[in-house]
Every structure is written in C-alpha cells, then in structure tokens.
Amino acid sequence: MSYEVRLAQFEGPLDLLLHLIRKHEVDIYDIPMASITDQYMEYLHEMETWSLEIASEFLVMAATLLSIKSRMLLPRTRTNDEEEVEDPRAPLVEQLLEYERCKWAAAQLSTMAANRAEVYSRQPMDLHPFRTREVPPLSGVTLWDLVDAFRKLYLRLPPSERVAEIRGHVERVEHVMEEIVERMRRYRMTEFAVLFQGARTRPALVTAFLAVLELIKDGRLACRQTEPFGPLELIWVGD
C-alpha cells in the first residue's frame, strides 16, 4: 500500500495564495502583504506540525512574499525621483492573474470533457463482407517498423507512479531559529553567508532565510548591509 500525502488540496503556492485572497475577499490589485504573508506562513507552519513535506516551491514563495512585504516597508529612495517606482507587488499580481486564467481554462476543459462523456460512439462496422476487391498488401512496412512503433510507445509511457515519498529530514523554521539564536549568542555578529555555510539544499537555505527574517521581526536580530550588494551582516540584539 502506498499513500500520497499532498500539501492539502493545493496545486502549488499560487493556488494557495489565490485561495487566501479569495477567502478573505481581498482586492488582488491591492494585496495587503502583511496579512496575506502571515496567513501563508501560518498555513506552512500548520503543514509542518502535521509533519507534511513542504515542496520547495512553497518555501520559495514564502521568501518572495517576505521580500515583497519588507520592500513595501522601506521608504521610497529619493535618488531616482524621476523614475516611477514600481509597486513591488506587481510581478506577483501578474503571476496570480495568469494562474487564475489557467485555472479558469482548466475548469472549462473539465466541463467540456464531462459533456463529451455524455455522448457515446459506436465501434466501426466490420465492412469486409462488403469488400469485393482484395486488400492491397502492405508495402514498405517492415518488422523493424513494428518494433520501432513499440519502442516509441514505450518512450511515451509516463514514469511509474511514485506515490510515496518520504524525506528523512524536514526543515522546520522554529528549529533553525533556535540554532541561529544559539550561534548568534556566541558570535554576536557575523555574515549571513558564513552563518549558512552548512545549508546545502535549497529548502534548507530558504528555511534558514525565513528563520532570520522571523528573528528580525521579533527584534532579536538586526541586519546591516554597508554597501549595495555587499555582504549581509547579522547582529545579535536579543536577550
């Protein structure tokens, strides 16, 4: 017996976000980033408590949401006044709208398929009693074509259903936060890159990043960048 455990009923992070936006009757063109981000994170945390594997796409989206949220808190820079400053939410909104159109189209196709299933055809009649002439022999069709047809079919078969996927390790933001706190108490100050040298996988890195953002939000950690694109310094302010 195999079991498939999916992240609830959502097809992906965009699906989840759309659900949250619809559920709270929020204007998609003016998404309140703080509350939507909180709800999104809450959902992920809930999944964690159920020990469900969270696909990395969901974590990447979490990072995106947090980044948009933080950019919206920043004062608009005065250096390039002339240029219209783009709403940091714009690319996300565009993505959500595109995905919603995709869902709409999928629903249409589903209805069309259902209508089609209401209609029955008939197996072609065996016409050979009506045939007076001989069927011409096959020409140019060889045994090789037959084997080749089978090989092509074989290549078209979908990968075998892999229904159970159990990961030995689940990254949890709370755990990583504890780890960071412990290390920052010793270091007091360090660079972001140094702190995460150990994180090899993308989910691990994203989780670590989320943990840092959570600690900053809690006011226990501060972050400083002395020059554009320079190293990110983390400073311990907690306790």
Add this chain to the structure above:
Amino acid sequence: MHLLSALEAVLFAVGSDGLETRDIASILGVSLGEAESLCLQLRAQLDERAAGIAVQQVADTWQLVTRPEYADYLKRMAQTPMQSTLSTAALEVLAVVAYKQPITRAEIDEIRGVQSDRALATLVHRQLVAEVGRQDAPGRPILYGTTSEFLRQFGLRSLDELPPLPEDLGREGVSLFQLPSDIARD
C-alpha cells in the same frame, strides 16, 4: 417518444452484438412486453421514413443495422483505395497486439493511453488482427490476436520469430509499467 429515442441510442451504442429483450427492458426500466413493443415501434418508425438504418431481430436479440438498399454505398466505402501503409496508430496497435496477444481492447487502450477502436477496426479490416476468443470477465470482452496474414505480410514463420524487444521490455506485462523514470521522461 422519449423511450423510443432512448432505445435508439442504446441500440446504436451497443454495436453489432445487439441486445436481448430482457436487457433492453432492464436498461429502459420497462416490462418485457413494453420493451418488445418499443422495438417494434422503432422498427416501424425507421421503415416508414426509409432511414439509413433499420431494426433487425435475430432470435431474441435486437440490433441496428444499415438498410440493405444502401449496401452499394457501403461497398464503395469498403472499396475506397486502401493505403498500402499503416497509420502510426494502427502500427502501434498492431505492435501491442503482436507482442501482448491475446489482448482485449481495454488492455490495448490502457497501454496506449488512448482509445484504439478505430485503429483496431482498420487492422481487423485488413485481416492482420482477428478475434481469437473471449475473456472470461464481465461483458466477455473480445480477445484479439494476430493472424496468419500478419505472419505472411511480415515474412514470419511463427510468432516466435518476432524480434525480441529492446531490454526485453514488454515480455511480461508488468515490465511495461515499471520503467526507470529517467527513460520514460521526455
């Protein structure tokens, strides 16, 4: 009127196997007598307007057939110059039947991921594939296999001479569906 059309739809879809009166009664939810009366009504109606199709009763089985007057058109259709090659779909079905026989249409559909009735009809028509029996399962589905015409056309003395499939795939029913994922993906 409504039941008459329902009967027409049912007889149309059931194909050349036809249906017994009691099956018709149970599908339409009417008595045996009513089922028979409906069949006779449908026959009269189709006869009256000289439709392309007619109701035929053989023993206790009813089926729809083409009206004999139009046989010439069917001959012409059967005669339409047949291509000397096979379509990709027909070739694929033929390959599946050759290597997996005896096999039902549902099993062919399952392996191919698409309905195969059109391609199968072509192969039967060309006498490369034929009914070789019935599966002992609900509905007693037809089992298909290749014919001696198939062996002749492909220059084989027997089915043992079919070339083995690469990596012996398909020799057992299971191996088809246990593919290494790196091959099966695009």
Add this chain to the structure above:
Amino acid sequence: MHLLSALEAVLFAVGSDGLETRDIASILGVSLGEAESLCLQLRAQLDERAAGIAVQQVADTWQLVTRPEYADYLKRMAQTPMQSTLSTAALEVLAVVAYKQPITRAEIDEIRGVQSDRALATLVHRQLVAEVGRQDAPGRPILYGTTSEFLRQFGLRSLDELPPLPEDLGREGVSLFQLPSDIARD
C-alpha cells in the same frame, strides 16, 4: 431524401472512425459543398425529431453519436468504455498548453508555480499533447502543443472553438463563472 438516408447508413457503419467531408463526397458521388449540406440537413433532421442519435462534427470529421440526453440509459449498459478522467494538475497543464502553444515545460512550470513534468508525461501518453518542435534557445527545449486527439476528446472542431480567455478575473467580486462571454481574447 435518398441521399440523406445513404449518408445516415454510411455514418452509422463508419462509427467512431468518422468521415471527412471529402470522403463523404466521394462515397455519395456529390460535390464537397453538397456533402457538407447533406451532413447539416441530417443533423437538423435528427435534432428536430429528438432522435436517439445526432450528427457531430469534430476535428474535420463527421460522425454519429448518441444524444447526451440519453446518457443515463447508456451508463446502465455493461460494456461502456469510460474515459478515465484527468487530474486537476493534468487539466491545468492541458489548459496552459492549449492556450499558449507552442510552449516549453519551463514556461508551463512558470505559469503554474509548480513542476509539471508528471502531468505533462500523462498528457503525452494519452496523446492529448505532443512535442511540436524545439525552441531556438540554449538546450533547445521541447515545445509542446495539443493534438487532433485533444480536439476529438474535447469535442472541438478546431482550436478556435476554445472559449476565449477572460482578460480580467482579478477584480474583487467578479465570480469566475459569471463572466460575460464576449470578453476579449488573450
């Protein structure tokens, strides 16, 4: 009238194979225009008397099918081959391919925000989607498009019959399924 019945007989015999207009023309010995007009007449006639069967035009072929109203009776028949339904993920991928073709897998992933390889493999296996070329870009990624099997299974004559994509689903309060039908096509 006579030709109309002949057409009915021919379409009945050909079943799920269907016939293209030019085949009908050559079998009945009429012009292309007349063949099409006969098909439309037969359709109107069957519609008028709410027959059990109807004429359907899908992907350039004409065929006889049962009328949807009688689906309940047909479901009661034992040997009705049911198409297995597609998962939500597969439907989403199919929708993206249908509307945005030709499209690469990476672009599909981008729109859906998740990986689509498994759903795409299923669609390729079921011949609803196929490789239609390669993108002129690094790695020469495969471009996917829908097939004529897609048109057939979804009852479309051509891709133009796909419902136009609504431009703006985003505004609060606009229900997904209460959109004016004349919204501009994407």
